[in-house]
Amino acid sequence: MNRRYTLSLVVFVIAISCTLLLTVERVRQDARTSFSQSIAGTDLIIGARTSPIQLMLYSVFRIGDASNNIRWESYQSIARHPAIAWTVPISLGDSHRGFPVLGTSAAYFEHLRYGQQQKLRLRAGSFFQDGADHVFGAVIGAEIANQLNYQINDEITLSHGMDAQQALEHADKAFRVIGILERTGTPVDRTVHVNLQAIEALHLDWQAGAPIPQFSIAAEHVRKFDLEPQQITAALIGLKKRSAVFRVQRSVNNFGEEALLAVIPGVALDELWQMLSQVEQLLLGIAALVGLISFCSLIAVISASLNERRRELAILRAVGASPVHIATLLLVESAMLSLLGIAFGVLLVDLLSLLGSAHLQNHFGISLRLSLIRSSEIGSLALLLGAGLLAGMIPAWRAYRYTLNDGLSNRL
Structure with missing residues (x-):
């Protein structure tokens, strides 16, 4: 306690x-777990x-932008391939208060799986259907509902683009949750889901990413127009047999009408982790270096x-303490x-996890699992404790x- 300030540091x-x-x-x-659980049961993802x-990043995790669209x-034409069991089209590019908007079909809610092959379930309300009759219905994710305090039948407006500060709002066409x-x-x-016809309806009076001057189509009139999509961003594909995955992938990659790419989700994720492995090793190396410095400071x-304690130790020796006893006290x-x-x-880690989990979830799609100590961390903590004991041995x-004699003598 006499050295509490120094030891506190x-x-x-x-x-x-x-x-x-x-x-x-x-x-x-948790990043690996979150990414791997975000899409399950999908055999291929196709895009430009x-x-x-x-x-993989922009179609599944809403990170980044598409380089091009698919007609x-x-x-x-790809959906008619005999080996394909189901397809889910995806259209991205709009947002709502910084959250991405995804245009899709009703098949999205039927076929999308996450985690251990779990289906999407409703907390309240209903899914939308395909077609112009359901053009202004929106199904929102749990995080959006919690953060913005939305309820069923609330009205929301969407914006063109993902930048919440610069995006132009589709204020004339409101959606209902x-x-x-x-x-x-x-x-x-963190996604607002609407049907593909809604994406087309929003942009009837837009051209080249901006509203047409002095021209506007009212929301009640959009159903009079042809709302069939002209293009989409990507598509999720499920196969009748997994053994056909390479054959269908080759067929998409060699598609003659336009340049397309089909990726296997698991393979793309492995490539992502391999690309990030050097960064992971660098971060772990920095953490180990900080640990080394901390235990060097403990030795010092x-x-x-x-x-300062030599007389104290000498008195302990004088009253019968053995050298081993004194060494044990320091250990x-x-x-x-x-x-x-x-x-x-x-x-501190648990506190940071609690405070930063929402930010990681909202911006990177990483769901942190809150727990005091994980079983996988016991080895690391034991290693740190062992390093502390090793530092005390010197x-x-x-x-x-x-x-x-040395402890009681005066030293100049």
Whole structure:
């Protein structure tokens, strides 16, 4: 307690190193889990020719933008392939208060799976149907409903583009919330879902990404127009037999009408993790370096304090304490400091997880699993504690070598 201020700094440094190490590991694990659970049961994703990772990111995780679109005729031609069981078209590009808007068909709610092959379920309301009669109905994710406090039958307006600050609003065509989905822990929670005809209706009086000057089509008149989509962003495909996945993928990649790409979700995710593996190793290396510095500071502080405590240790020797007993006292002190630092580090990680989970969920689609200590972290924490004990062995060995004479003598 006489050295509480100095030792508090040591505990703080150990806590920071523990926090950094566990945070990197938790985000890495939960990112992989969140991404892998976001799409299940989908055999292929097709889109305009680009990199497989980019296609996966914008079509499933709503990260980034599409390089190009797919013509509706091309999508219909691919959907007629005899090996394909079902298809789900996807149209992206609009937003609502920073949340992405996804135009799709009713088949989206029937065939999309997440987690362990779980279907999308409604918390309230109903799904929309295809066709112009359901053009202004919106089904929103759980995160949007919670953050914006939306209820069934509330009116919302959509914006053109994803930039909430610069997007032009489709203020003349309001949508009504007809369904709120149960939480899934996937990008679905942060998505406004409308049917494909709604996307066409919004842009009847738009051209080249901007409204046509002095021309507007009222919402009640849009059903008089042909609302069949002209193009879509991507499509999800389910096959009758998984064994046909490479044959269908080759057929899409060699499609003659336009340049398309078909990716297998699991393969694209593996490529993503391989690309990020060096970053993961770098972050873990930085965390390990911070841990090394923290335990070097532990050695330095305890070793420096030995000169002040030599008489104290000598008195302990004089009353019968053995050198082993004194060395053990210093090892126990080092272990206590390490345990305190690790405990505060774990608490700090949980606090950061609690405060930052919403941000990661909203902006990156990463759902952090809140837990005090995970079973996968026990090894890392034991390693940190072992490092603390190892750090305490150096000053303990020095104290062990002190003799009673040296401790009581005056030193110049």
